[in-house]
Amino acid sequence: MASPAVEARTERRVKYHEADVVVVGAGIFGCAVAYALGKQGRSVLLLEKSIKEPDRIVGELLQPGGIAALRKLGLGSCIEGIDAIPCYGYNVMFHGEPVAIRYPGVDDEGRIVSSSSSSSPKGTPTAAAATADVKQPTGCSFHHGRFIMNLRGACQAQENITVVETEVTGTITGDDANQVLGVKARTTNPETGEKDADYYFGQLTIICDGYNSKFRRQLLSEAPVARSKFYGLELIDAPLPKPGFGHVIIGKAYPVLMYQIGTHETRALIDVPDKLPEASPAAGGVRNYITNCVIPTLPAEVQPCVARALEEGKLRSMPNSWLPPSPQPRVAGVAILGDAMNMRHPLTGGGMTVAFNDVVILSELLDPQRIRDLGDVAAVQAALSALYWRRKNLSIIINVLAQALYTLFAADDRLLRILQNGCFDYFRRGYADEPVCLLGGLIRRPWVLAYHFFSVAFLALWLNALDVMSGWGVLSFLKAPLALIDAVLILWRASVVFLPLLWRELR
Secondary structure, X not given: OOOHHHHHHHHHHHHHOEEEEEEEOOOHHHHHHHHHHHHOOXXXXXXXXXXXXXXXXXXXXXXXXXXXXXXXXXXXHHHOOOOOEEEXXXXXXXXXXXXXXXXXXXXXXXOEEEOOXXXXXXXXXXXXXXXXXXXXXXXXXXXXXXHHHHHHHHHHOOOOEEEEEOEEEEEEEOOOOOEXXXXXXXXXXXXXXXXXXXXXXXXXXXXOOOOOOOOHHHHOOOOOEEEEEEEEEEEEOOXXXXXXXXEEEEOOOOOEEEEEOOOOEEEEEEEEEOOOHHHOHHHOHHHHHHHHHHHHHOOOOOHHHHHHHHHHOOOEEEEEEXXXXXXXXXXXXXXXXXXXXXXXXXHHOOHHHHHHHHHHHHHHHOOOOOOOOOOOHHHHHHHHHHHHHHOHHHHHHHHHHHHHHHHHHOOOOHHHHHHHHHHHHHHHOOOOHHHHHHHOOOOOOHHHHHHHHHHHHHHHHHHHHHHHOOOOHHHHHHHHHHHHHHHHHHHHHHHHHHHHHHHHHHO
């Protein structure tokens, strides 16, 4: 039985639409932050346009670091009972040649203590492995809608949260327009079926209404950039080359991702850049591009499943957006977070990991022992500023890695193809443990990412030099100037890919 205080807060939310926190959007970030703050005793209104199960092709792969954050929030059970499939790593297929990259064993501090590859130069467990409590990290993949419904169910069961189905249309500001007091909405009247004007008030309004946010333009200066789309198919009983692994397929077409989202279902995501001639209406459109260019590059065993899904199923798309993080607006009483504030290419499946990590940090910064009253504008804005910097140990890695890897995997010039070949050879030689831990949110040291990116670049220029200087026997040294010129160009191209991304994240 609820205490009188809890009942009073509930009545205040239901009857007067007032709470400590108003959360706009009951998606990945919104549900997690509402639950975290509700657990701390905050009164929360969680607003969502539709509480029906969503049917989307995003948010289906959760990295090990994301699972750890989810459990830290007390929401680990939300991946249970939804036919989620364990993910042990990645199987990268480069022009038909595979290399499996398993998440390596880590200790409680996130240090690698046993390699994922017996062929790795680091293939022998470290001395610490003999005594450390070695954990084998595992991600998971699932139907997005089922996961969301579990998150919403957890919020509905939390006594300090009221979930409301309503369409938020704008913010409510104070007299000087520099303070947000809550939001305006349109709620369906159960008696008339009409949408009536509605208002919800909170000391803090957290806007997390996703990649297509209607509030981003009025609160942030940055706008998302999308230069390609993922077209999604759902394959039935597809015989993946390596079950339990996410598949990244790189061939003559642009990258393709495949991963199981259920016992019988596999998601295929096909990258199609904007204005791709092979996918133009004159060439027969995206379906013709998939049929003629993509399917032939896929493993032979899955080609019939993809062709059948393309013929029988619904082909849906999502923009592959890049939105660098921005500091929070200097407007009291509001924060804009989640995909509304920061996005990266979904190639590496790191979005939910960043989101749950952000919620962990934010809930710590807003803990009632730190900030008793969320009406304390200076304290809340200081917490939001601290979030912007504290999240970077992880977000820099996930964001830069996603954008840089996509640029390499979708290589469209000679220098990028050389770097692409170097990247695959780097994995094939067994240097994938730290890179896959970076991707999985297990290593949070950005300098490690820089080290491996430029190690790939130096390997690429070395392999290219060997290729350039081959074929002339004892006179091959005469080609050395050409190899040297290429080396400079390769390092320049790698720097152009990596350094601007890193600089933007460090701002």
